[in-house]
Amino acid sequence: MSKHNFETPDACEAAFYEAFERADLKGVMACWAEQEELVCIHPQGPRLTGHAAVRESFLQIFSNGLSLRVELVQGMQFQSEVIAVHCVLERVTMKDEKRTPPPISATNVFARTDEGWRMIAHHASPTASTEAIAASQHTLH
């Protein structure tokens, strides 16, 4: 079994974020299903579909040369035999950065393919977390 034949959606998701942190374009793209029916929405970005557009978007992100860290907070997970949906919070920080930016909400969708579990949709958007709102309200008082 190739290292990209992920046995679970969790394994695929972990590999995706690890490759993202390494700015490893090949590693990130190996987590996506090979089908063209893919959806990728980066925070405040357009809806991208198809391998070429998704690949290009990560190439652009990585070309910034930023060293990003992603702490993943799992939320709800829904899973069937062939589809899994993970609603997660991404805490994305730059290496050596002390400031904690607002978390990013992501809905990650995985499909069980002939090559194991792969990502078929990634929808990420900036989110005011209830914790962040509570904290900011606290600060204001």
Place this chain on the structure above:
Amino acid sequence: MSKHNFETPDACEAAFYEAFERADLKGVMACWAEQEELVCIHPQGPRLTGHAAVRESFLQIFSNGLSLRVELVQGMQFQSEVIAVHCVLERVTMKDEKRTPPPISATNVFARTDEGWRMIAHHASPTASTEAIAASQHTLH
């Protein structure tokens, strides 16, 4: 069969947006699964979980008294026996409003429950559509 025992994810989704346009809180909530494991993210809002929080959020939206129209543009759909994922664009306008705001990207997740297909996750975020970007670039030239 009750009118809320939706036979397909499409029927549930259509009922959800129709109820939303009518500011029909009961109608909107009837589209959600009865389980507490729900995720709802309104554009730029926090991640809400559970019936009470989801209900409260729609109550707040509807209490604005705005008459909203939603034109739904279907994108990718992924479906298994028990889970369906729809990646859609929502073109939300106020009635009698001529201006077209940027579309909202939504990822809607449905589960087949004992009461038919119901929504279990709704992740909506403002999105620069590629068409909108193309149009704005055209305008600038």
